[in-house]
Amino acid sequence: MDLITTTAAVDAAGVLLGGHGSPDHLSADFSARLRRARLGLIVALTGVVMIFVSFSSAYVVRKGLPTLDPQSGTLVHDWLPLQLPSFLLVNTLVLLVSTLTMELARRQAAREALATEISRSAVATTSTSPKEAQRMPWLALTAVLGLSFLAGQWLVWRELAASGFYVSTNPSSSFFYLLTATHGIHLLGGILTLIAASAAYFWRRLAESRAVVVDITAWYWHFMTFLWVYILCLVKVAH
């Protein structure tokens, strides 16, 4: 009997870990919630994609657009290439590392949901509790890395402003501030969710609920990392 419930719980974790666990065996409520939350996330990310598609097309159009120069009365290109601070690379590295820690946090939350499921179903036969001592704070670490990324972006903005590029200076700088700010706001949403999920651990909220939140925040986070790399490519192609 133990074996059967353990298999079911392993399946549950399999779904979370991206394996091929069959959803038929798990606690129906949990797998339904996970599926629904992931579906909702995919739909939400489609909306986010449309926002960045709009900005990208505006970027490409505006960059290639000749404008009237009032002095000479001729059409000129007024797009000034932006000297991007090299500090951006450090930020990118921070975000890439954070997406790794986020993935580790996701797997950790999945394992904890699995452990809860096992201990709940096997409570009569065994008395071993999940090891708490070696628990790595991956979630908190990800949140800290995310905040460091945002702080780094702030430094990048400061550096740009110091070199004379403000929001309204040139379309190139307008777009740079716009894209980084929009991305930053989206990432901030992820960070707030991470903080809430970390807090939920200390409030002893149900491991399964936490696992669902952490799971879709992780996919959201990975997407934000991908989006950042895309934005970087977009503004780098300008050179």
Added chain:
Amino acid sequence: MATGEFAAHAAHAHAAPTSWIRKYVFSLDHKVIGIQYYFLALTAVFVGMILSLLMRIHLIWPTATLPFLGEIKPETYLSLLTMHGTIMVFFVLTTAPQGGFGNYFLPIQIGAPDMAFPVLNMLSFWVTALAFIVMIAAFFVVGGAPLHGWTGYPPLSALQSAGPGEGLGADLWVISIALFCLGALMSALNFITTTLDMRAKGMTMMRMPLTCWSWFITAILGLLAFGVLLSAGILLLLDRNAGTSFYVPLVTINGQLAGHKGGSPLLWQHLFWFFGHPEVYIAILPAMGLCSQLLSVFSRKPIFGYKAMVYAMLSIGFLGFMVWGHHMFMSGMSPYTAFAFSVMTMAIGVPSAIKTFNWLGTIWRGRLRFTSPMLFALGFVSLFVSGGISGPFLAQPVLDIQLHDTYFVVGHFHLIMGVASIFGIFAATYYWFPKMFGRMMNESLARWHFFISLIGTYAIFMPMHYLGMAGHLRRYSQLTELNYLHGLVPLQTFMTYAAFVTIAGQFIFLFNLFWSMKFGKKASDNPWEATTIEWTTTTPPPHDNFGGHMPVVNNGPYEYSVPGAPRDYVMQTDPPLAKAH
């Protein structure tokens, strides 16, 4: 985002609320949220209607002094038309059919206890309500409401000093639109997830009522379109307040350089209409789904060509994203591009015609029951055809250059997008009122309302086509100053009187709505003898929609007059029909 994630927790069974605030104000129940959306739209439609009345009065008595308002100045006329268009398109045509009836009936029709993310659902309503308050606030700030029309073309919309109303009023307008986009995106997320993930056992996609299909497709359009409008609005806000030049080229106002250079006003037009054209279908698709539903119920016949209806709606939705350029034929676009947009636009005529002929096929030789919802559904088909037929004219770039910005366009879109969709809302109200409020609406008042509305709207909007062909431009506030328009003033006068009568007729509806809530005849659980799941549950439905048990679906949504069946309708939850017929 974050809210959506946590809302997933509450998706299953949130207990019935006990406090008044949780029950009626910050409710998680999709039925209460649906009614909240409906009353928001009802408030908005009366505000929008009063604005249109003021415009009609000003057009024929331009120097009249009105109580409270005094004389309407030309710039006031422009702000009236801006606010009329914005309020009607966003807070009525987008809000009532989807947010109102979709919220209330999508979960019940697919056999779900609630929307997928109830907290998100509540949030999307309150964000939309906040957007409406911000929009109305634009009337009461220094300079008043904006002048730039509901399409908000820059540079007019992007410069604070472009006119009265383009200061704080226009900022509030942009902020309101952005908030509305957020609400609409959250709502679309909920509708799509609910439809895909929460259907009852046996409710396959191809057993969904066409209303559910229309809400589902509308949500997809909303998801793809509102993000683009949100982006466009952010750029506009930056141009207005942060000195950027996304849209504003080198312009002077009263001889002064405005401080921008190099921006492209056409960029706004592209982004706006990439949203704006799908928006037309966001307004009309739910009405199409509802019309299909009602024609089948009240003809006692299955819908003609269910699959064709689904594929027609899908292709209308798809093509809707390919045709935004037909709003920009006048912008100096390449004739080749214009040709492509023109062909794509006319292609939409095909699925539209499929739907129309299927509606006719549905009522053909049916046993028609001319109830008030049926009358409004038939009125919808009439308006859809009358308004749609001028579409292929406007889709021709050469004709459009003549007709663009004339009353011809105003007549076209009011019939097909405005009034047709409003008739859908009326039909839905008369049809579902018994389920929502437990009583029937008064049938004779409903008939008066129908005939006054139908004749009235034709009397207002049909003559606009003639005005347009005669070269009468829209947005002109004072007709007495232009010689070539003098001959058209009698027609304008006729339209204004028609508007008086039509608007008076709407108060019959308002009275009927509130009177019937209190004094209407008690409704049974299935007063229309319809087949879909909402009619299996009690009237009004309990908190979890089905009182503890979940429905199991065995039949399609339109099993009327089935040979050999005991009644002339077989409900979706009835035992399965034999495959023989």
